Amino acid sequence: MFLRKTAPTRRTAPTRKTTPTRKAVLTAATVTLVAAGAAPAPAASGGWQQVGADITSGVSGLAFSGRAQGTTHALVVRDNKKPGQNRVAALTYRPGRSAAVEPMTWAGGSEPIDLEAIEAVPGAPGEYVALASRGLVYHLKATGTRVEVLGTSPLPAIADGDDYESFALTSRHGKTAAVWADRGAGKDRPATLRAASFAFTKYGEADFGPVTTVRYRTPYPTGPVRHASDISVTESGRLLIGAASDPGDDGPFDSAVVDAGTLSVTRTGKVRLGLSDSPDVLRKFKGHKIEAVECVPNSRTALLGTDDENTGGAVNSAKLCGG
Numbered sequence: 555m556f557l558r559k560t561a562p563t564r565r566t567a568p569t570r571k572t573t574p575t576r577k578a579v580l581t582a583a584t585v586t587l588v589a590a591g592a593a594p595a596p597a598a599s600g601g602w603q604q605v606g607a608d609i610t611s612g613v614s615g616l617a618f619s620g621r622a623q624g625t626t627h628a629l630v631v632r633d634n635k636k637p638g639q640n641r642v643a644a645l646t647y648r649p650g651r652s653a654a655v656e657p658m659t660w661a662g663g664s665e666p667i668d669l670e671a672i673e674a675v676p677g678a679p680g681e682y683v684a685l686a687s688r689g690l691v692y693h694l695k696a697t698g699t700r701v702e703v704l705g706t707s708p709l710p711a712i713a714d715g716d717d718y719e720s721f722a723l724t725s726r727h728g729k730t731a732a733v734w735a736d737r738g739a740g741k742d743r744p745a746t747l748r749a750a751s752f753a754f755t756k757y758g759e760a761d762f763g764p765v766t767t768v769r770y771r772t773p774y775p776t777g778p779v780r781h782a783s784d785i786s787v788t789e790s791g792r793l794l795i796g797a798a799s800d801p802g803d804d805g806p807f808d809s810a811v812v813d814a815g816t817l818s819v820t821r822t823g824k825v826r827l828g829l830s831d832s833p834d835v836l837r838k839f840k841g842h843k844i845e846a847v848e849c850v851p852n853s854r855t856a857l858l859g860t861d862d863e864n865t866g867g868a869v870n871s872a873k874l875c876g877g
Contacts, residue, residue, distance in 0.1 A: 602842065602860070602868040603653035605630070609803065610639050612861030613869060614719070615671040615784065616846035617682055619696070624648060626850065626871075628857060629696060630655060631669040631684055641669055642684070642694075642701045647857070649871045658696070662703035666692060670718060670845070671734075671784060676725035683760075685709070685721040685734065691760050705758040709734060711748055711765045719845060720785040720795070723752060726819040732762065733793070733817050733827065735770070738781035744769045745781035745795075749817060749827040766827045772797035774835045775808040783809070784847040786856065788875045791818045793829075794836070794856065796847040803863040809844035811836045811856065811874055836874050849875035 606612060615631040628645045640657040647653045660666075668687040672694075675681040681704075684692040689709040695702045709718070716736040724731050732752035738745035747770050751763030772781045777799050784796040793815045799808040813836055815829035839858070846859030854876035860868045 600839075600870070601650055602870045603647065603651075604866060604868050605645065605653050605655050605859075606866035606868075608866055609864050610634050612845070612863065612867035613859030614669060614845045614861050615673075615684070615721075616645070616848040616857050616859045616869075617672040617674045618848055618850050618857065619644075619674065621850070626857065628848065629658075629672055629682060629701075630846075630859065630867075631672045632867075633668045633670055633687070633861065635667045637665060639665075641665055642672075642696075644699070645869065647869055647871075653869050656699060659700045660703075661700055663706070666690070671721040673721055673723050676723055676730055683721065683723065683732075685718055687718050688712075689716060689718055691721075693754070693758055693760065705760075707760045709748075710750065710762045711767065713746065716746070719780065720782050722785045722787050724787040724791070724817055724819065726791075727821045727823075729819045729821075729823040731817060731819045731825040733785055733787065735782035735785060735795075737783060738771070738779075740778055741776075744771045746770075747782065747785075747827065747829070749825050751819070751823050751825050763823070763825070766825060768827060768829050770795065770814060770829055772810065772812055772814075773833050774810045774812070774838060775799040777801065783843070783845045786847045786849045786875070787817050788849050789851070791816050792875075793817050793827075794847055794849065794874060795833075796844045796858075798843040798845065800843055800863075805841070805843070805862065805865075807841060807843035807860075807862060809839040809842055809860075811839075811844070811847055811858070811872075837872055839870075842868065 614633040620627040643655040671685040682694040689712040693704040719737045720735040733749040736746040783798040795814040813834040842860040848857040854873045856874040
């Protein structure tokens with residue numbers, strides 16, 4: 555089960571995967587996205603900076619890669635499905651001032667269908683995990699303007715009808731845990747969050763431990779809502795979940811970021827996932843469909859990205875990750 559999108563065609567089924575790491579500063583030159591013609595795409599209201607002007611240039615996921623002199627670098631994934639459409643791009647972002655993207659080349663294997671999340675691997679600079687909506691996990695290595703596939707594998711515990719938009723990693727005591735979610739749909743289908751220990755085999759394939767499962771409903775927004783459009787874990791273990799209302803390719807969209815619970819890893823590597831009885835809506839974002847929430851290391855800042863369908867994508871930042 556997955557929702558419409560006009561231009562592309564959708565999805566893949568699982569295969570197999572590979573190794574972790576975090577924080578690689580991309581040094582490639584960036585190219586400001588040009589909207590339909592001559593001038594760079596204008597900044598949107600409320601601090602949003604446009605990084606795309608059509609349905610193929612939204613932001614489905616963000617992974618922080620570095621920061622220098624007031625400029626933040628990240629990788630962006632896009633949920634495109636047709637051959638030749640961009641899947642991964644390098645983002646250069648200056649809060650409140652500018653945002654620029656450069657498409658990256660996908661190397662090593664066929665192009666993925668419908669990438670929805672990307673996360674840097676703790677302790678492995680330049681390596682990332684990207685997730686497609688049907689549950690296929692890609693282990694990636696970013697070098698310059700190229701993204702190489704090191705391996706692929708399916709998520710564990712995939713259920714019939716699952717449609718994934720979220721994936722995050724956290725590391726404690728030298729142990730890594732993954733958390734991911736089927737996005738859910740409206741009042742009849744809550745999101746299903748799952749968490750497990752995470753590592754790579756010597757062949758670079760993903761190795762998930764025992765899976766913990768919980769159901770989650772966002773307190774905001776309502777209507778045709780995706781209860782979990784992305785996930786990020788703060789350094790203290792708080793679980794931030796994006797939620798978005800998506801009534802169609804022309805909106806109107808509505809979103810929120812919610813402090814929904816905690817994710818912890820014990821010294822022995824046991825993973826504990828707990829949801830709050832009263833999730834706290836940290837911020838509402840009317841007019842945008844947030845599909846990317848990424849806590850920047852050593853800060854309170856969350857990078858936010860939107861896939862606003864026919865009006866493209868935008869990025870912003872907000873102080874949501876402290877504590």
